[in-house]
Amino acid sequence: METLLIALRALFALIAMFIITRLSGKKQLSQMTFFEYIVGITIGDIAAFLSTDLEANLVHGYASLIVWAFIPMLVDYFALKSRPIRNFFEGKGTVLIKNGKIMEDNLKKERYSTDELMESLRLKNAFNIADVEFASLETNGQLSVLLKKDAQPVTLKDLQITAAPEREPQTVIMDGNILEEPLATLGFNIEWLHTELDKIGVNLANVFLGEVDSYGQLYVDLYDDKIKVPQPVQKQLLLATLKKSQADIELFSLQTKSKSAKKMYEEASNKLEKMLNELKPFLQ
Numbered sequence: 001m002e003t004l005l006i007a008l009r010a011l012f013a014l015i016a017m018f019i020i021t022r023l024s025g026k027k028q029l030s031q032m033t034f035f036e037y038i039v040g041i042t043i044g045d046i047a048a049f050l051s052t053d054l055e056a057n058l059v060h061g062y063a064s065l066i067v068w069a070f071i072p073m074l075v076d077y078f079a080l081k082s083r084p085i086r087n088f089f090e091g092k093g094t095v096l097i098k099n100g101k102i103m104e105d106n107l108k109k110e111r112y113s114t115d116e117l118m119e120s121l122r123l124k125n126a127f128n129i130a131d132v133e134f135a136s137l138e139t140n141g142q143l144s145v146l147l148k149k150d151a152q153p154v155t156l157k158d159l160q161i162t163a164a165p166e167r168e169p170q171t172v173i174m175d176g177n178i179l180e181e182p183l184a185t186l187g188f189n190i191e192w193l194h195t196e197l198d199k200i201g202v203n204l205a206n207v208f209l210g211e212v213d214s215y216g217q218l219y220v221d222l223y224d225d226k227i228k229v230p231q232p233v234q235k236q237l238l239l240a241t242l243k244k245s246q247a248d249i250e251l252f253s254l255q256t257k258s259k260s261a262k263k264m265y266e267e268a269s270n271k272l273e274k275m276l277n278e279l280k281p282f283l284q
Contacts, residue, residue: 009058010051016062017047020069035089039072090139097135100148110137121145166214173210173220186212193218200229239280246272 020043043065050061079086094106096117107117118129120143126132131151136144170182178190196218197204209221220229246269253265 006052013047013051016065017043020065023069023073035075036072039068043068093136093138093144095134095136096143097129097132100130100133102129106137112137117143169211169213169219171209172212172218173204173207175209176205176207176223178204183212186216188212188216202227202229239276242272242276246276 046061046065046068050058050065075085075089079089094110096103096106096110096112102117106112107114117135121127121129121132121135124143124145126145126147128151131147132145133148134146138144170186172179172183172186172188172193178193180190183189183193193210194204197207197220200218200220202220202222206222206224206227207220208223211219213219222229249265249269249272253262253269256262256265
């Protein structure tokens with residue numbers, strides 16, 4: 001009987017914890033402040049106490065649980081409205097490296113050892129401290145790092161290369177079942193999906209996961225890992241077709257003896273070349 005009672009109390013405590021968590025928002029554990037961390041531990045202890053102590057008064061216990069859950073929500077509400085309150089409860093970030101120089105006094109203030117600093121830098125892929133321009137210890141305990149300009153990875157913007165815009169891929173097949181909503185979001189239907197599967201010779205029942213990218217290319221992962229699925233080549237085929245069309249037009253221009261036709265072919269070839277230059281970032 002006592003075992004059943006403990007199980008029921010644990011179930012109700014779990015439900016209460018789930019409701020409190022949902023009401024508290026989606027902030028991850030790594031983003032919690034020191035105050036929120038303490039509150040979380042205390043709420044967990046209260047829930048465990050209510051679950052296992054049969055002599056505990058449930059009314060008093062749940063009243064305490066509600067208070068501990070309500071106060072952080074109230075603090076979060078006022079912290080959003082007032083910066084002083086936010087600074088008081090959440091604190092401020094501490095600069096540990098500034099202008100490439102380590103701030104030893106701030107390290108001592110945060111009780112942050114040199115080994116801990118070097119470890120945090122390595123986790124941010126900063127293995128050489130001489131490459132670090134700025135580093136700050138945030139209120140959630142994470143280290144934010146800004147590398148010096150000459151040590152930062154080269155981006156497409158630095159190389160003045162235009163890249164095609166990317167959108168999130170849509171999962172259209174999961175566990176062998178078609179998901180119609182994401183498929184419709186992309187502007188496709190079930191018939192199109194079956195056609196794409198037929199092109200690569202895959203049965204729907206053998207598809208574990210299927211995704212369609214922003215260019216309409218279908219990627220599938222199969223239950224049978226021994227089967228090799230050809231990679232999507234729609235973009236490469238389109239680029240090759242456009243290049244072949246331009247080559248054919250230039251060939252027509254060379255073969256014709258009509259000046260007007262030659263001029264027409266040259267203009268068409270120039271327009272197609274301009275189009276190819278604009279589309280290359282999207283099709284490569």
